[in-house]
Amino acid sequence: MADYTLFCAPDTYAMGAHAVLEEVQADYAVHWVHLFENDPDPAFLAASPHCRTPALAGPDGTVFETGAVCLYLAERHPEAGLVIPVGDQRRGAFLQWFHYLATTLQPDVIIQYHPEFYHADPTLQAQLRDSSMQRLRGVFETLNTALADGPYFFGDHPTVPDFVLGMQTLWDVIFPEGDITAYPNIARHRDAICARPSVQRMQDQHRAETARRKR
Missing domain, CATH: 3.40.30.10 (Glutaredoxin)
Structure with missing residues (x-):
């Protein structure tokens, strides 16, 4: 088992x-x-x-x-x-980005896919998406700056926030005009995380399950 x-x-x-x-x-x-x-x-x-x-x-x-x-x-x-330990001077930044992705990035990503969670009126849903996308512009600018020394948040080795971010940036629709290249450090981050064998094995399983459901 x-x-x-x-x-x-x-x-x-x-x-x-x-x-x-x-x-x-x-x-x-x-x-x-x-x-x-x-x-x-x-x-x-x-x-x-x-x-x-x-x-x-x-x-x-x-x-x-x-x-x-x-x-x-x-x-x-x-x-x-995958964790910056207690006592490491980077611990505060680790917690900061871990929570930022959950409380600042993720809610607006969800609005891009499911505005109906927040309002039933299609017109208001479109307005929600638009205002959410404006907030996402600022979020991506912040993350792009944070990843300047990348490819990951803390250099050459990924930690938990890198997996949380990387699996969201696979969705081009969350970027303004669907264009991740406007944020080159985030694009580099996505390339790096997606090159990891662990992520490739995960994606293979998701592709196989998606294909199975379409049969």
């Missing part, structure tokens, strides 16, 4: 946690789920009360929320070096 089970839907925020599982070389299984169903998978619902991915079942029970799952795995597998 695997040490972990990842509740996962293809091409979602679960990619970050999935990539971390690969990066730390964990013994895991994937429980593929469907989102937005009236009758959700009972095991998935038990692990994630809002039926959002990712959720993780492991030796300590279940954990949900992207950042929490990624950080939990990174701390359980310190040999992978």
